[in-house]
Amino acid sequence: MSASFSAAAGPQALGYLYQAQYALYALLTADGEESALILEGLDDVELQSATATELQQLKHHLSTKRQAVLSNRSTDWWKTLRVWGDLLHKQQWDPLRTRLVLITTATAAPGSIPSLLRDDAARDPAEALKQLVALAATAPSQALAAPVQVFNALTALQQKQLVQAIVVLDPSPPMPDLEGAIKKARGYIASADKKHKSFCRNKLR
Numbered sequence: 001m002s003a004s005f006s007a008a009a010g011p012q013a014l015g016y017l018y019q020a021q022y023a024l025y026a027l028l029t030a031d032g033e034e035s036a037l038i039l040e041g042l043d044d045v046e047l048q049s050a051t052a053t054e055l056q057q058l059k060h061h062l063s064t065k066r067q068a069v070l071s072n073r074s075t076d077w078w079k080t081l082r083v084w085g086d087l088l089h090k091q092q093w094d095p096l097r098t099r100l101v102l103i104t105t106a107t108a109a110p111g112s113i114p115s116l117l118r119d120d121a122a123r124d125p126a127e128a129l130k131q132l133v134a135l136a137a138t139a140p141s142q143a144l145a146a147p148v149q150v151f152n153a154l155t156a157l158q159q160k161q162l163v164q165a166i167v168v169l170d171p172s173p174p175m176p177d178l179e180g181a182i183k184k185a186r187g188y189i190a191s192a193d194k195k196h197k198s199f200c201r202n203k204l205r
Helices: 003-008 011-029 075-089 125-137 142-153 156-165 175-204
Strands: 036-039 045-048 053-059 098-104 166-169
Touching: 011 036, 011 045, 011 053, 011 175, 053 075, 075 098, 075 142, 075 156, 098 156, 125 142, 125 156, 156 166
Parallel strands: 053 098, 098 166
Antiparallel strands: 036 045, 045 053
């Protein structure tokens, strides 16, 4: 996408474009050849394989001089929890085989609940759940009332299953960088396919 088009497009349009581009990137980098991708299924992006399902929520922020931050009270964070919590309440995803991924160009605030759910050595779902339950009990703000209500309506077991399934990927590449990542992934696949075909030809000789 050209820089001029990115600048002219509104935030919502860029969000849809980012969703489509990230879906392509997710499919190119998915494990296994049997992966299937659904846009706007149960989530922004739904990646399915024979053994697991990954629901991806994408949050794209326009590039500014100040890096967007994902905090305990961020609207992005609670809107995402509302979507996943409501789906869990309706039993529309299986906690035993589903990973919930929040992909955001923002950065999780140090020590925040989202930061505790990164896929790294500091990951601590138990502490994240403890803080989330405590925060939800205080009714953070009127703007977050609906998402908090959805979370509080879950059973203790469901709240635990929800938090354990969440992975926060931050800061994810913005639109211009994602285009480069897609080209790199496509190049890697093409190279691997070429090597595989060469190996097969040599074996048949």
